[in-house]
Amino acid sequence: MREGKSGFEQNARRSQKRLAMTLGALVGLVLCGIVIGQRLGTSSWRSQSSMQQRPPLDVPYVPTPPEVVDEMLRMAAVTKDDVVYDLGCGDGRIVIAAAKKYGARGVGVDIDPQRIKEAHENARKEGVADRVKFIQQDLFQTDLSEATVVTLYLLPDINLKLRPKLWRELRSGARVVSHAFTMGDWEPERTANVDGRMVYFWTIPPKKMGSTGVKP
The missing domain is CATH 3.40.50.150 (Vaccinia Virus protein VP39)
Structure with a gap:
């Protein structure tokens, strides 16, 4: 019985460890996604801001020969x-x-x-x-x-x-x-x-x- 119980406890601990690792990986992926999203959002905002700051042109640029x-x-x-x-x-x-x-x-x-x-x-x-x-x-x-x-x-x-x-x-x-x-x-x-x-x-x-x- 002791050996069976010990084996059961070891399996349980291994299962808990795998679960913890899986949850950790999932949390890491979520956090990574949030950071990437923030960076993309910032880049998009900067791009839009740059376009908004560019002055309107009354005359298109066409070089004189x-x-x-x-x-x-x-x-x-x-x-x-x-x-x-x-x-x-x-x-x-x-x-x-x-x-x-x-x-x-x-x-x-x-x-x-x-x-x-x-x-x-x-x-x-x-x-x-x-x-x-x-x-x-x-x-x-x-x-x-x-x-x-x-x-x-x-x-x-x-x-x-x-x-x-x-x-x-x-x-x-x-x-x-x-x-x-x-x-x-x-x-x-x-x-x-x-x-x-x-x-x-x-x-x-x-x-x-x-x-x-x-x-x-």
């Missing part, structure tokens, strides 16, 4: 004395070209932080980082008074909204060049067709005393 960049700068007669502002600068190619080819200073403005990052890197690679700068900003909030040349590749409605600001803030004689889109009833002084892509050119005329930004 190099031959159009060259024509825009040529049409504006850019020199080393100019300060070229590119509104909606994308990867910075226009102001970088102005600095590299003509020795001008340049300022690129874009609301997209990714484009600004690319522009800084491109300027560094081209060796003109000391002559250009890039600002992450809404172009309608940008002070244009320093610019002698403004380049654009926006959209027709954005050009029209921007037009009073150009007249108001740019000095007389400043040049404006737009790729693809006009300025409504503000007739361009010159146009060029570059492989089917239109380029338009205007000059800010002498300002009248007390001008409020209404069309000259």
Whole structure:
């Protein structure tokens, strides 16, 4: 009887041990699942937060072909004395070209932080980082008074909204060049067709005393 009882107790202890190990494993799996779920939830929240913080873009990013960049700068007669502002600068190619080819200073403005990052890197690679700068900003909030040349590749409605600001803030004689889109009833002084892509050119005329930004 003692031997039978001892064997029974040993089996019972082994069963309890296996049960405890099984329960421990199950608890571990549950806790692991909770941690993973929390991490995934945090990652998802961060991803959603990042998307929410990304500024809305009024104009999709479409790079200007190099031959159009060259024509825009040529049409504006850019020199080393100019300060070229590119509104909606994308990867910075226009102001970088102005600095590299003509020795001008340049300022690129874009609301997209990714484009600004690319522009800084491109300027560094081209060796003109000391002559250009890039600002992450809404172009309608940008002070244009320093610019002698403004380049654009926006959209027709954005050009029209921007037009009073150009007249108001740019000095007389400043040049404006737009790729693809006009300025409504503000007739361009010159146009060029570059492989089917239109380029338009205007000059800010002498300002009248007390001008409020209404069309000259």
